[in-house]
Amino acid sequence: MAARIIDAALELLDRQLIDRDDKLAGNVDDVEITLPENWPANESDELPVVTALLSGPGVLAERLGGRLGRGWAEFHRRIHPGTAGLGAIPVAQVREIGSAIRLAVARDQLPSDRMEDWFRRHVIAKIPGAGHAPE
Amino acid sequence: MKKVFAVTLGILTAIGGFVDIGDIVANAAVGARYKWALAWVVVVGVIGIVLFAEMAGRVAAVSGRAVFDLIRERLGPRFALANLIGSFFVNLMTLTAEIAGVALALELATDVNYLLWLPVCAFAVWLVIWRVKFETMEDVFGIVGLAMIVVAVTVWRAGPDWGSMFHEASHPSLNSGEGLPTYFYYAIALFGAAMTPYEVFFFSSGAVEEHWTRADLFVNRANVYIGFPLGGLLSLALMSAAALTLAPLDITVEHLGQVALPTTLTLGKLGLATLLIGFFAATFGAALETALSAGYTIAQYFGWQWGKFVRPREAARFHTVVLATIVVAAIIGLSSVDPIKVTEYSLIFSAVALPLTYIPILVVANDPGYMGTKVNSRFSNALGSVYLVIILVAALAAIPLMLATKAGA
Numbered sequence: 293m294a295a296r297i298i299d300a301a302l303e304l305l306d307r308q309l310i311d312r313d314d315k316l317a318g319n320v321d322d323v324e325i326t327l328p329e330n331w332p333a334n335e336s337d338e339l340p341v342v343t344a345l346l347s348g349p350g351v352l353a354e355r356l357g358g359r360l361g362r363g364w365a366e367f368h369r370r371i372h373p374g375t376a377g378l379g380a381i382p383v384a385q386v387r388e389i390g391s392a393i394r395l396a397v398a399r400d401q402l403p404s405d406r407m408e409d410w411f412r413r414h415v416i417a418k419i420p421g422a423g424h425a426p427e
Numbered sequence: 428m429k430k431v432f433a434v435t436l437g438i439l440t441a442i443g444g445f446v447d448i449g450d451i452v453a454n455a456a457v458g459a460r461y462k463w464a465l466a467w468v469v470v471v472g473v474i475g476i477v478l479f480a481e482m483a484g485r486v487a488a489v490s491g492r493a494v495f496d497l498i499r500e501r502l503g504p505r506f507a508l509a510n511l512i513g514s515f516f517v518n519l520m521t522l523t524a525e526i527a528g529v530a531l532a533l534e535l536a537t538d539v540n541y542l543l544w545l546p547v548c549a550f551a552v553w554l555v556i557w558r559v560k561f562e563t564m565e566d567v568f569g570i571v572g573l574a575m576i577v578v579a580v581t582v583w584r585a586g587p588d589w590g591s592m593f594h595e596a597s598h599p600s601l602n603s604g605e606g607l608p609t610y611f612y613y614a615i616a617l618f619g620a621a622m623t624p625y626e627v628f629f630f631s632s633g634a635v636e637e638h639w640t641r642a643d644l645f646v647n648r649a650n651v652y653i654g655f656p657l658g659g660l661l662s663l664a665l666m667s668a669a670a671l672t673l674a675p676l677d678i679t680v681e682h683l684g685q686v687a688l689p690t691t692l693t694l695g696k697l698g699l700a701t702l703l704i705g706f707f708a709a710t711f712g713a714a715l716e717t718a719l720s721a722g723y724t725i726a727q728y729f730g731w732q733w734g735k736f737v738r739p740r741e742a743a744r745f746h747t748v749v750l751a752t753i754v755v756a757a758i759i760g761l762s763s764v765d766p767i768k769v770t771e772y773s774l775i776f777s778a779v780a781l782p783l784t785y786i787p788i789l790v791v792a793n794d795p796g797y798m799g800t801k802v803n804s805r806f807s808n809a810l811g812s813v814y815l816v817i818i819l820v821a822a823l824a825a826i827p828l829m830l831a832t833k834a835g836a
Contacts (some may be wrong), residue, residue, distance in 0.1 A: 302601075303796070306500045307493065308730050315741065319730030320500065347730070356504055391490035393796050399732075408731065412743035415750075421558055422740040 298389060300342060308392040309347060309381075317399035321351040324380055345386065345393070348379030348404035379404045433646050435569035436633045437480075437654025439712050442572040442606040444476070444626040444770035445519070445658030445715030446665070448528025448683070449770020451706065453620060454662050456680040457613055460671030464599035466663060468614045472621025473659035475814050477651050478807065479785060482792040483627045484647035490797040491600050494788060495727035504833035510783040511664045514624055515721060517668040517780060520773040521625065522717040526552060527766030528710035531683045536703045542761060549757035552714045556749055558636075561735045568712035574705035578697055579664040581690045583669045592667070610830040613836045615821050616771065619778035621659065622818070627784065628720040636736050645800070668693075682767065718756075723751040771834065778825045783817050787836060789815065 298304065304320050311317040324346055330340035350372065353364035380394065381402060388394040398404050416422045444450075456464050483494050485726075492500075497506040529545035529552075537544075555564060601610060628831065630650075637648065669680060672689035680686060683706065691699045717734075726733035726745040733745040789811050792803045803811065829835075 306504065308496055315731060315737070316726075316732040321504075349729075352504060352729075356508065365795040391492050399440070406437055411747050412740055415747050418739050419557070419739070423738055424558075425738055 299397075302343070303389060304345065307389075309345070310392050310394050311399040312387075312394075312396055313398055315399050317395065317402055317406045318347040319352075319394060320347060321344045321379070322346040322355050332419070342383060344380040344382050347381060347402070349407065351379050396406050431609060434653050435565045436637065436648050437650025437777070438629065438657060439569035439572065439654075440480070440626050440630045440633065440650075440716065441476075441573065441654040441658030441662070442569065443629070443713035444623050444707050444718035445621060445655075445662045446572075446575055448524050448531070448573065448710045449774060450526075450620045450684060451618055451665060451686055451709070452614075452680060452767045453685040453771060453774070454665035455673070457617065457668040458666035459673040459678060459680050460618060461599075461601075461605075461610070461613070462670040462674055463596035463613055463666070464601065464610070465617055466596040466666060467599065468617040469621065469659050469662050472618050473655055474810075475622045475817070476626060476812060477655050478810055478817070479622060479788065480627055480630050480668065481648065481651045482657060482788050482803065482807070482811070483631040484634050484639070484651060485644060485801060486788065486797065487631040488639040488643050489641055489799065489801050490700070490791075491635060492791075493635050493727055494627050494784065494795070495724045496730075497791045498784060498787045499728055500587055501790055502783065507728060507785065510780065511724055512725055513776070513780045514628070515775050515782070517623075517777045518625055518717050518721045518724070519756055519759075520769050521623075521777070522696055522721065522752065522765040523759045524770040524773065525710050525714035525717060525735070527760045528683070528770075529707060529714060530760075531592050532706035532710060533817075535684060535687065535706070540733075542763060544762050546757060548711075548714075549753055551761070552711065552718055553750060553753045555715060556735070557739060557746070558629050561633070564715060564735075565633065565654045568708050568715065574701050574704060575661050576664075577690060577701040577705060578661060578668050579589070581693045581698065582664050582667045582671065585668070585689070587667065591772055593656070594782055600821060604703055606832070608828055609835055611746055611824070612832045613826060615778050615825050615828060616774045616835070617662075618710045618817075618821055619661070619781070619825070620776040622781060623774075624778070624779045624780055625720040625785040626715055627788070628723050631718045632719070634722040636734050638736070641801070647789050650678060673748035687723065718749055718753050721752040722746070773830050775834075778821045780822075782822050783816075785818055803834045825827065 302324055304323055307319060307320045309317040316371050324344035325340050325343050326343040327340045331338065331340065350365060350368035353361050353368055368385045386393060428684045486497065487493055498510055502510065507519055526549050527541060527545060529548040530541035534541040604745045634647065666684065668689035672692060673680065678685060687699055687702055689701045722745045725748050731744045732742045734742060791797050795802055
């Protein structure tokens with residue numbers, strides 16, 4: 293079978309992530325590309341490879357750029373100090389790339405889920421009926 | 428049997444779009460002022476929203492992706508963020524007006540001031556979103572909203588001269604003293620009312636809530652072809668009732684009570700009671716639509732879990748956004764801003780924001796990567812291109828006309 297060619301900008305960036313339980317788990321806010329040592333100066337055939345999908349508000353802020361993006365990124369660094377690389381999902385955990393990207397992990401194992409968890413515990417769980425399926 | 432009322436999503440979306448509080452008053456005001464000279468805009472608007480919603484529903488059914496999800500994929504995070512901020516602002520203004528509209532309908536029925544009803548209405552809107560199943564919600568408010576058909580009965584019972592009505596609609600002319608800029612300002616407001624972005628946010632997200640798949644494309648078409656023309660018909664009925672009854676008396680429409688006048692005069696108390704039920708259900712439906720859309724758009728931009736198909740605790744940020752938006756809308760409403768004025772402005776701003784929502788859907792509906800064989804037909808693309816031009820012209824002309832005419836004064 294011929295390998296499928298994927299346009300990273302068009303088919304990875306900004307796509308919906310779906311976890312192994314069919315829950316929506318954030319968007320692909322950026323991709324991590326790893327360069328071979330000394331590339332492109334070295335003469336080997338090694339090429340840069342996409343090693344991870346990045347997701348989360350801090351990542352999105354960096355990508356947005358501009359005054360708003362920089363301010364947002366700075367704010368994010370202050371509330372989460374020392375978390376460079378936060379939100380990286382290794383490509384090994386990707387199961388399917390289509391109109392959404394399916395992952396092999398549950399969303400609560402992703403660092404980008406922390407904010408959802410905070411709102412769950414501090415806001416929504418305190419309202420009666422939060423655990424009921426709508427009826 | 429999958430679902431008895433399989434077209435109620437389309438009906439609720441259309442009623443919320445065409446006969447929500449702002450449109451109820453705007454249609455009657457236009458009828459009283461211009462009679463049928465702007466009826467053609469409703470027809471142009473209905474065809475446009477049918478085209479747009481059909482694409483959005485088809486994309487949602489085939490790819491499982493709702494509209495704002497795609498807006499970010501196609502416009503990139505910066506443009507999509509600008510669209511999100513604009514759309515959210517229009518949504519919030521509309522929600523404020525709708526909650527006040529539900530309260531105004533209750534004021535007409537009970538003689539208790541609407542500001543006292545307003546917090547109760549806001550709480551009720553939230554409670555329905557929190558506890559009621561999506562399908563139940565659309566069935567109840569879609570079906571009860573059909574009580575608005577009483578306005579069509581009013582027109583029919585008033586026994587108009589259909590021939591001259593059609594002539595006035597097809598040969599629009601202006602009364603002496605009416606300027607063209609004001610005429611076109613109202614045309615854009617009516618067009619904006621028919622093609623609001625929140626209708627497609629709600630409709631496409633509703634398709635995902637109902638788990639539509641490729642097998643439901645027929646359901647999509649049925650919803651679109653039945654729901655939106657019905658909404659347009661109700662719009663035209665409101666316009667005609669005002670043109671027949673209020674225009675000869677030189678009554679200009681400024682509040683909800685005057686909209687009810689033709690029905691009360693023609694059909695008596697029972698007609699009025701039915702109309703009030705219709706007002707209530709239509710504005711409540713529009714409030715649900717805009718409150719949910721606020722949550723849908725933000726959650727889809729960031730990729731958060733959204734929707735009523737999961738327990739609230741599994742979509743915590745989505746439900747927090749919906750709750751906070753309702754609270755803010757209620758507070759703005761309680762500051763006693765004129766809800767009718769608020770929607771009139773929101774219609775103009777939604778016409779401005781429309782291209783940023785329309786273009787990504789037109790692009791994705793042609794992308795085999797999402798759609799496989801279900802891409803747009805040639806006919807859809809031809810019509811889609813014509814509407815692209817209309818939408819861009821309306822968006823560019825909206826603000827200058829608003830300033831030049833002092834908002835249609």
